[in-house]
Amino acid sequence: MDDAHLLSDPLADILAAYMGERRGVVLLAATSEMPLPAPIARTLKEQRLQRVELQPLEPADAQRMARSMLVTDRAAAASPHLAKLSGGNPLLLRELARSDQPAAGGPVSVPSMASLHRTSLDGLAAEQRRALELIALAEPGRLCALERVIGEETLLRLEDLRLIRVSCDSPGAAPGVRTAHPLLPHALRAEVAHLRSRHHLRAYKEALGSAELSDNEISRLVGWSLSVHAECTEAELLRAVAILTERDDLTEALTVTRAGLVRFGTLAAHRALLDTLIALGRNAEVHEHVQAVHATGDADPSGLLWAYRVNASLQAHDHETARAMLPLVPARFERELLTSQLAWCERDYPRCSKVARASLRAAADTTEVVRATVFAMFADCRRGRPLDALKTYRGAVGCIDQRSCPPVVRSSLTSAYASALHLSGSFREAEQVLVAECRRSNLSVKIAAERQVGLGVMSLETGRVRAAVRLFASVAHSPSAQWRNTAQAWMVLAESSLPVPDRTLDPGVVTSIPPAHRTVHTVLAEAVTACGRGDRALALELLGFALAESLEQGAHTDAAIVAHQHARLGLRIPGADLARIEVQGDYLVSRVRFARGCTERSACLVQSAAEGFQRVGAAPAAAEAYAELHRLHQSDGDQRAAARAAAAAQRVLAQCDLLVPAPRQSADSFVPLTERESEIAGMAARGMPDKAIAEALSISVRTVSNTLYRIYAKTGVRDRRRLRRLMGSERPGGY
Template sequence: MPHGWQLLDRPAEFDAVRSALTGADSYGAVLVGDAGVGKTTLARMVTESVRSEVHWVASTKSSRSIPLGVFAHLVGSSTSRDATALLACARESLVAQGNSIVGVDDAHLLDELSATLLHQLAVDQSGRILATVRSGEPVPDAVTSLWKDGYLRRIELQPFTKAQSIRLVESVIGGRLEGLSADLMWQSSGGNPLFLRHLVEGSIDAGTLRRTGDVWQLRGPTAVPSGLVALLETRLDTAGDEVMTALKLLALCEPLDSDALTELVGDAAVDEAEMRGLIRFTEDGPTLNARFSHPLVGDVVRTKIGRAAERRLKGQVVQILRRRELSTAASRIRMANLSIDSDQSVDIDLLTAAAKDAIFLSNLPLGERLARSAFERTGSLASGALLSRALLWQGMPADADAILAQFTPDELDEVQLVQWGVPRLSTLFWSMGEVAKAHEVLALVRERVRIPILELILRATAAAMAVHENRISEGIDEALAVLADPQAPEQAVEFAAFAAGLAMPVAGRGDEFEPIAARCRADQKHTDGMIRVMVRYCDVLALTHMGDFETAAERALRYADFSSVGQFLAWAIAKIMAGVVATARGDFPEVVSSIEQALAALSAESPLPWQLPGRLLLARAYAALGRVGEAERVLTDAAEHSGPSMALHEPQRLISRSWYAAAKGMERNAVELARAAADNARRSGQFALEAEALHHATRFGDRSTADRLAELAELVHGTVVPLFARHAAAVAAGDAAALDAVSADFERAGLMLSAADAAAQAAPLHDAAGDRRRTTESGAAALRLAEACGGASTPAIKTAARPLPLTPREREIAELVSAGLSNREVAEALTLSVRTVEGHVYRACFKLDVADRDELARLIRRKS
């Protein structure tokens, strides 16, 4: 454990309790809350903050059987057995201690005489009282009267909010908690600080909560350590056999409808479990379902179920559920999961259907479990293809391919060929980089398939491959042809939508993808959950390229709603969606947070293709924030994703490299790389990316982009490229006023760092014109906007922040000198001669009135 557990402030509750203890018209409080919610911790913190003497007593089950049990020390050696005399003696002892506070922990466990003493003190106002009471426990009437009759203030202590829980865990583990894991841990703990602590410590010890990079993630079930088991077992010890049977059944199949649970254990056991606060009922549509009152109760109950009992109990539930209609994915998955480990026979058709359901829901480990069970029982191609897909999406392409390699294509009919060929070529193409072999598989299948709807599936698959090979126009045409065919089956529609959705936004036709995205959102019959998630990514990508950042952000948030760590890949792609929008807006801290978490979730045995777009966004964000070393590392990591199947992303790779060069002060190199990205994008038909790349070049000082951007403003759909064109024209003309105007429009559009750069580029032009006021205004605007981007720094912003009388080349070389490079290293980096570098260094020193390159380096660092 990197750090110890720290107390988390509860300022509102702290102030309320302290006010109740110290106010003129108040004589104390009763803190009420669940076990482990922090009542005692808060009570002790408050009493330590006041000057009064505090007398703490703690009630226990054993002290409850002794009259005046926790206050027995106040009566000394008295031999009286008269209750009135004992009370008087104890009361006199407490009153004699002056203006003190009586603190009672677990006041619900007080014996009747002690409760009466506490009540007398409150009625007589002869002392201040701070007591804690556990929710859901029987409380002596005298204690209940303390707040019901208005003597003391009752304060409910609620569990931590999600934000508080995350803050507490992150303060302990010394790192960032993955968002999906944070959601699940908060749900499992119910925000209870003690439960949360046990969860974290137990999961770390069990190895299910582990660190990947700078992100902690939960993979596997939460582990329940012995300390928490002991805490919760106190509520189970007296439950009785019938109630425990009900709890065990529920633990194996939660939620369970009330009729089924009642049929299995009887009304009395179900009622008793509810009355004891161990289970609760929720209305899920027309069904009344039983659930545990707290998730961890189920975890503890599961520790009490042996293997043989588990098979028998699951068998009982299976027999009941067989009489139910399995009309939903959840019901099929639950039935299949129960059947596998029960003493009942397994329905293979149900098992296969449930595996499809799990994969549709993007729960890949569960899909693998169900598909593997079906495949082991049947060896069928249908179950093998499902298993292969589940393995592929989890980053195990060799295992996925090995499953399908067991089948001989010559022995398959047309339907089976497609069922075998599409996942096989997908594995080869996207995850193994064996592009030629993937095309061979596609050609083999297309040669033998003649059924029209199967041909459409193959055409859609070919379209997705074409797009990734950067054959943009061809991929779009093929995808649209499939989508226009009324006979296209679901799988063809999904693959075609994915192909069109990746290509149309970068081609500058993002608005044309909206009806396709709407069609996919409306269709709930997808065959592959991961393709559905990828189409959603395309939806966000299209909206971002169109400049509709608000809708893009809203959909990215909506698409990120997952409830199981088994959905980690879908969750990671959703985080990349958020990174796409945040990058466009210039919200680089959000980019870093989202993408770092996504990459941690995407860590697998083999590099997952989705790591590439994430890494390219992250490298650009690091560069914009001046974190050059981290940008270099991420770009190096991104190099493992290369080859024809990744050609689609080459313009983005070059753009990220240009930002890295700019962050290092190599502005000419940054321009060259941005222009190379634009050229690559233009050749392949990625016109929106061409425009973006030219915009970056303009921001890095290129004054030759205006004509082409004006052409692209007519070609690319949306509101963004016309702004790029106006900016480029203003830079080319050296028009400071136009730059200020386009900066304001960039800001209104949500392109915050573009706005900062435009303002920064206006500042030196105003300065050259002798307009000091506007110089200051533009420079201040640039810095304000850069701060809104997380303190981002670009060449233009640096110049505006510290204008120096240097040429761009002199400033570029001075930056590299300040980074510690020798003249020879600078020459190699910029492809110049050493003598040329020495000349620039000499002139820079002369202009800045410094003696040598060491003083030059120190001056540049101070200005930075």
């Protein structure tokens, strides 16, 4: 459905009800410039609808689409102009192509934007046309201000003509006036002369008076002021840049910062431009700009901009250049924080944590406190010390007002807090933090993808596998390459717990993830894929290297995760490596205990791990631990304890939608099915009753029952339904 933002509430209610029944796939297209109908917005917040931000088309793609819309050879020649005029907006491109299709053999005529709405605008009085221009320029314009400038009678007439509509973007917000069609403001703005636009701006700002402005209004007014060379304060411009950056509209933010630099030329304007270039990854331009500033010697007499060159070098993975420039950074806080960042890039996490805490003591304002806290928390999380990270958060951040921090810095703090909660075992609290973030409407593409992956991890580790797969899939086409690759690795892990027919992603995709985006979970996905192919030697090599590297870097969280995966896949772990892993919190401690228990064949350690997993809500890991405990008790001859462990495993597994159990299958404990057992298992999985199997194989029903008992004991399943799902899988162990 196109233009879903134009749906009436009754129609939106019907559509939301249809989506709730999950009868099929619903694809909606809507503009972000207008609010969604309340029922659709509610469905989005309840995560029954996934949001994907569509970026403008590349010029080549826009030309290709334009050629497909035009009918004659001569019309196709207009495609470059059409593509440029549309700015990569497919909706606008469609309207341009529809508006004036040339006759066969006739001259090509590319219409103006206003001609797209000729029928809507023809017949308007001059006063009404001017009023509509002001509304388009100010959109969304405040109703009270527009009533003062335009007058109530003119507004009523425009509403009667269905050219404008009044809406509220959020509860409690001031009513705003928008044009009725999303393309109409583009058409009107393109036709307004420079001085007329400047006059409209002056009148509208006078009508606003001293009213407190929303983020949308600030960014719109600053952009409007710059376009007509009108006055705006440096504070307004810098706030507009922060708003645009938070929305991930970095191209527009760069345009505003360049204009601000020309207009003000202050150190703050230079820093705003450099921040935007860093966010865009234009590291070479950062070096060039700082060199040009230092060549004049006026704007940065104290050398504060050296920090940006260090940051750009770190982003470009040029650690030697960053290290050489660090002494040139004059401010102690910036120098120590960049030193911590360098240690992070070099994967020296203990040093990163130590230096970040030193910079925290040197922090002079709220933003510096939060920035240092973020680095200290992330470093502690990688070191396996999430409880220390939470202590840092509550001690340093709990007593300050985070609202004064830039949005990007606040977002990083939220990520660090959610990560610490997750690793410490506070799954529910971590999920609540991420859900609250996802409900924000102004998340950037990158941050939205990060939050979706985080929620997917929470869903997977609590046993909601199908929900996790949906969340990871929603990031599959994200413009953020980093989080797109991370989601692919997690999706391979999640789908390994589903029957083969239900899997949608080729596991081999993880081998194509570039080194800069590889994480410990990429290695886990590769190891699971290798085991699925029967290549246990490759899985052991991958995990063994990852474990040794994690311990060398002081990344004890990664070491605990890798050791746990070793044990889950039945691969041997050197006891000396296990003894070196030091972690905090029920979740990480339980991972290490499970690995040690499997290596040492200690029922006590495995039981402790199972209970720890169960306490934090990690149902799949708890079920696996209880299943391993069942096997250990069986091998010790303690059938009563084995039965209790098996019952506990089944109780926990019932909380999951984990369709294919993932029993540990080590070389010394896995007993394969005999040929006859495999034959009977296949017949039972196809739904044949014991009597029919007995008749088909000319054996007694009792023999069939006894054989099925042995099959259930070997495979870890308890009924035909689960056996059927297991027989549909072709792997030795899933996530």
